[in-house]
Amino acid sequence: MLATASHCVRLPRILRSQQKRAFGDIVIPPSGKPAIRYGPPGRSAVTGNVATVFGCTGFLGRYLVSKLAKMGTQVIIPYREEDAKRHLKVTGDLGQIVSMEWDLRSEDQIEECVRHSDIVYNLVGRDYETKNFDHDAVHAEGAARIAEVAARAGVPRFVHVSHLNASESSLSKFYRTKARGEEYVRGAFPNATIVRPGPLYGYEDKFLNNMAVWPIWWKLNHAATTVRPVHVFDVAQALANLQDVASLPGTFNLPGPSTLTVDYLLRMVSSVTYRPPSRAPVLPKPVALQLARAAQAVWWPALSPDEVERRFINDADLPSDWDKFGIVPDEIEEHAITYLRRYRSAENFTRPVVLPESRGPEVWVQQS
Ligand SMILES: NC(=O)c1ccc[n+]([C@@H]2O[C@H](COP(=O)([O-])OP(=O)(O)OC[C@H]3O[C@@H](n4cnc5c(N)ncnc54)[C@H](OP(=O)(O)O)[C@@H]3O)[C@@H](O)[C@H]2O)c1
Structure with a gap:
């Protein structure tokens, strides 16, 4: 059931008389729709906002849904596969997470998902092409369809x-279609907020995890490609903060705070995991492209030729817009251990126990 103003009148009279509310607490900007905030802060609060998160079942989506639900926003989670959204149900209080089946090609289903919402997020994207959806269908046409339907439904x-690297002139089809998607979204929804994050890292990323498991694919270009990695929590928080902003039209870059070479990151992964740096050869680009093409014969997602192309493209050197979202992004070194600890070699446990000179003989500390 949707959270509406009618919930508030059911509050006990004593509670109502004690609550102080400002104008911003009773009206959702810029629609003017009434929204009464009540309840204790946190998970059991109600902000009165309703948000739809397309792409909620992905890496970034789970953190955004969790942050919105934790504030007390009701979140509509469109899903394609039953099991893909199960973990999201418990991120919010009872009734606050509403799942709805959808198909990117169905305008009716998109309309169903957005019609009660006062903010719609589109996180839909895919690293590789599939039998049914190429990059254009997902990043350009799909984004345009969602934006058009949201505009038509009166979503504010x-x-x-x-x-971050979206560009019409890119060698990568992924980046070209991302740029086209931005253009279509601007056309369909002129007040849209477009955010461009750098490569994301976190528990479920395809960045640090991939470097730990498949360093050979990161040694392409002699690992000289420069990247601007950003923590998934920071991007999710930036997106969640938009909930309280009346309108923020424009395109905003959200890269990580530092520009690093892949070589530096591979060395960092190696030192955190206690594994020697990979001695795999540096594959020449044509060989890597051929291998990636051959790998497309398997039915599970394998590194695509376009991803190989992207490993040769430096992250765009654009100014960041974090200040607009009230966030200072974290450095990757602060979080690397959290996500890489699981790849530590058995050496972690077999290293000799050393006795630090500064301690007495009764304190034994394992070297870390
Ligand atoms: N991860 C990064 O490093 C990074 C960096 C910059 C920008 N971005 C962008 O940020 C967004 C979220 O990234 P992510 O890492 O969370 O991606 P992700 O883990 O691959 O998740 C993508 C989401 O899009 C949905 N999706 C993909 N193709 C779809 C289709 N044909 N129809 C309906 N839904 C579809 C997926 O739904 P299913 O679960 O049903 O497949 C999933 O919920 C994407 O637009 C991505 O391009 C990501």
Whole structure:
């Protein structure tokens, strides 16, 4: 059931008389729709906002849904596969997470998902092409369809997640279609907020995890490609903060705070995991492309030729817009251990126990 103003009148009279409310607490900007905030702060609060998160079942989506639900926002989670959204149900209080089946090609289903919402997020994206959806269908046409339907349904705010390297002139089809998607979204929803994060890292990323498991694919270009990695929590928080902003039209870059070479990151992964740096050869680009093409014969997602192309493209050197979202992004070194600890070699446990000179003989500390 949707959270409406009618919930508030059911509050006990004593509680109502004690609550102080400002204008911003009773009206959702910029629609003017009434929204009464009540309850204790945190998970059991009610902000009165309703948000739809397309792409909620992905890596970034789970953190955004969790942050919105924790504030007390009701979140509509469109899903394709039953099991893909199960973990999201418990991120919010009872009734606050509403799942709805959808198909990117169905305008009716998109309309069903957005019609009660006052903010819609589009996080839909895919690293590789599939039998049914190429990059254009997902990043350009799909984004345009969601934005058009949201505009038609009278949704006041639309947030689209693109990529830092989106460019019409890129060698990568992924980046070209991301740029086209931005253009279509601007056309369909002129007040849309378009955010362009750098490569994301976190528990479920395809960045640090992939470096730990498949360093050979990161040694392409002699690991000289420069990247601007950003913590998934920071991007999710930036997106969640938009909930309280009346309108923020424009395109905003959200890269990580530092520009690093892949070589530096591989060395960092190696030192955190106690594993020697990979001695795999550096594959020449044509060989890597051929291998990636051959790998497309398997039915599970394998590194695509376009991803190989992207490993040769430096992250765009664009100014960041974090200040607009009230966030200072974290450095990757602060979090690397959290996500890489699981790859530590058995050496972690077999290293000799050393006795630090500064301690007495009764205190034994394992070297870390
Ligand atoms: N991860 C990064 O490093 C990074 C960096 C910059 C920008 N971005 C952008 O940020 C957004 C979220 O990234 P992510 O890492 O969370 O991606 P992700 O883990 O791959 O998740 C993508 C989401 O899009 C949905 N999706 C993909 N194709 C779809 C289709 N044909 N129809 C309906 N839904 C579809 C997926 O739904 P299913 O679960 O049903 O497949 C999933 O919920 C994407 O737009 C991505 O391009 C990501």
